Amino acid sequence: MIIPALLGVVGLPAGFLLIRRVPTCPSSQSHDATSLSIVIPARNEEDNLPRLLRSIAASVAQPAEILVVDDASTDKTAPIARSLGATVITSAPLPDGWTGKAWACHQGAQRAIGNHLLFLDADTFFVDGGLDRLVVRWLRERDPRLVLSLLPYHAMSATYEQLSLFFNVLMAGGAGGFGLVSEPRLFGQSLLISKETYFAVGGHAAVRGFVLENLNLADLIGASGTRILCLGGRGTLHMRMFPEGLGQMSDSWTKAFIHGAAVSDSLVLASAVMWISALWSTAILLIVPRDYGRLGVAVVYLLLSLQLVWLARQLGSYRFLTCLLYPLPLAYYCAVFGRSAARRALRRKTVWRGREV
Numbered sequence: 162m163i164i165p166a167l168l169g170v171v172g173l174p175a176g177f178l179l180i181r182r183v184p185t186c187p188s189s190q191s192h193d194a195t196s197l198s199i200v201i202p203a204r205n206e207e208d209n210l211p212r213l214l215r216s217i218a219a220s221v222a223q224p225a226e227i228l229v230v231d232d233a234s235t236d237k238t239a240p241i242a243r244s245l246g247a248t249v250i251t252s253a254p255l256p257d258g259w260t261g262k263a264w265a266c267h268q269g270a271q272r273a274i275g276n277h278l279l280f281l282d283a284d285t286f287f288v289d290g291g292l293d294r295l296v297v298r299w300l301r302e303r304d305p306r307l308v309l310s311l312l313p314y315h316a317m318s319a320t321y322e323q324l325s326l327f328f329n330v331l332m333a334g335g336a337g338g339f340g341l342v343s344e345p346r347l348f349g350q351s352l353l354i355s356k357e358t359y360f361a362v363g364g365h366a367a368v369r370g371f372v373l374e375n376l377n378l379a380d381l382i383g384a385s386g387t388r389i390l391c392l393g394g395r396g397t398l399h400m401r402m403f404p405e406g407l408g409q410m411s412d413s414w415t416k417a418f419i420h421g422a423a424v425s426d427s428l429v430l431a432s433a434v435m436w437i438s439a440l441w442s443t444a445i446l447l448i449v450p451r452d453y454g455r456l457g458v459a460v461v462y463l464l465l466s467l468q469l470v471w472l473a474r475q476l477g478s479y480r481f482l483t484c485l486l487y488p489l490p491l492a493y494y495c496a497v498f499g500r501s502a503a504r505r506a507l508r509r510k511t512v513w514r515g516r517e518v
Contacts, residue, residue, distance in 0.1 A: 164446065164453045169461045172439025176468050178342045178432040179334030183393035183475040186294040186311075197224040197296065198275030198356075202265030204232040206283035207241050208404065213286045214245040220292035225275040230265040263365040263374050270356070270364055278359055282350040284400050285313045291397040298392070299353055308382055308389045309353040310345075310375070312337055313400035315477030321407045323483040326469070327437075327494035328414050329476045335429050336376065337391040342428040345391040346379035351398060358387055372416060393475055415501045437491070440465055444488045 199217065203210060210229065217227060229242040230250045239249045250272055255264055266280055279295075287295075299309045312333055317323065338345030352375070362381040368374040382389060394400075403410035443465060446458045466485045473479035483490060 164458070168439050168443050168446075168458070169464060171435055172443065172461070172465055173468060175432050175436035175439060176465070176472065177340065179340045179429065179436060180330065180337075180472050180475075181340050183312075183333065183337065183339050183395075185393045185395050186291075186298040186397045188290075188294065188396075196276040197279055198269075198273035198277070199224045199227045199279045199281060200266060200269035200273060201227065201229045201247070201281050201283055202232060202262050202269065203229050203234065203238050203242065203283045204261060204265075205234045205236045206238050207234075207236040209283045209401070210238060210241055210247075211245060212401075213281065213283060214242065214247055216287040217292060218246060219289070220287060221290070222293045222296055224279070224292075226273070228269045228272060230269045232261050232265045259369040260372060260374065263369045263371070266374075267365040267369070270359060273356065275356070277353065277355050280352040280354075281398075282313075282400070284402055285350050285394075285398055286400070287398055288396060291399075294397050295353065302390065304388060305355055306358050306387050308347070308358065308387055310347040310389065310391050311351045311394040311398045312348045312391065312476070313350050313394040313398045314396070316399045316401050317478050318401070319404075321410065322403055323479060324407075324490045324493040325403070325410060325414070325477075326473055326479055326483055326487070326490040328497075330469075330472050331433055331494075333393075333476055334433065335426075336379075337393075338389075339391070339393075340429075340432070342432055343426055344383075345389045347375040347382075347389065348391065349373065349375040350400060351394070352378075354382075358382070358385075361385065362387075395475065411497055411500075414497050415504065440487065440491055444491075 201210070201213065214227065217224070227247040228250055229238070229247040230252055231239045231242070232252045233255075239251070242249050250268055252265055252268060255261055259267075269280075270278055295309070295311065299307065302309075315322075315325070315329055317325075332348075334340055335343060336346040336348055337343070362378070362385050365374060365378070367381055368377040371377045379389060403413065443458060443462045446453050447455065447462060466487060469484035469487055470479075470481055473484055
């Protein structure tokens with residue numbers, strides 16, 4: 162029984178070091194949001210934009226403007242955005258050394274008239290009253306320099322999306338400050354920041370060449386003495402990330418995750434390694450011929466699965482069966498992470514939205 166006990170002692174605390182609880186925006190009354198400019202970088206987002214723009218239009222609190230920066234789209238992104246009330250900015254050609262998203266966000270911020278900027282990815286959308294809750298939650302802090310970032314709740318409809326389980330958990334643990342070993346950073350899907358603070362730290366121009374610009378921007382914001390608050394998006398801001406299939410999902414995580422690991426805090430990385438090692442060890446010991454205390458291992462396996470249920474359901478519409486069969490999404494995570502690491506070592510780039518990143 163020593164081995165099962167050791168796995169439990171290592172694995173369960175390591176998981177809670179990464180994420181203890183994911184706070185969300187509480188229910189609240191609406192508030193005037195007219196000083197807010199919403200900036201949406203968009204490249205071939207004709208399928209996603211209508212849902213986001215309609216969710217903003219349905220909010221009680223309305224922003225001063227919605228700016229959709231059309232990043233050389235080849236579909237109907239621009240006309241759809243205009244038809245739904247957004248102001249479309251046609252992006253200038255991408256300069257050398259910039260990522261497409263950073264360049265689009267930079268141009269949107271330059272044109273914005275609001276005192277505050279809300280950057281949103283096109284695949285996000287507000288649930289009923291979500292924008293109102295976001296604005297009121299920010300105002301309750303009574304700190305005009307506060308930077309607020311939400312991790313959108315991952316709304317899934319296809320079975321293959323369940324495989325993203327460990328990516329979402331580890332992203333939340335590494336950037337949200339939701340556990341016991343990490344400080345809040347930023348999530349790339351949403352950022353609410355005063356225009357003054359944004360330009361004071363250099364904005365997206367200061368992180369122009371980084372794939373995960375949010376993490377590098379968080380370092381600049383933190384160095385300036387500005388406080389960062391990260392929350393979960395459940396009940397406020399949701400997302401549907403990968404409607405185009407498993408290939409799209411794999412390419413997205415491939416381009417992002419090895420960069421995130423490279424800039425993660427050492428305590429976060431150590432906790433993640435301990436947790437994943439315990440998860441794998443427990444699963445493997447259940448199927449090896451030699452009996453290492455099979456009943457005890459099975460109990461630890463069940464406890465780790467229940468821990469995953471607790472963590473995952475704060476982040477997305479994950480099923481109980483997905484968590485119970487966690488070796489499947491864990492194997493997918495390791496395979497994609499290994500692919501990303503190999504591409505980085507070979508200096509090969511991943512094609513995303515028609516561009517190499």
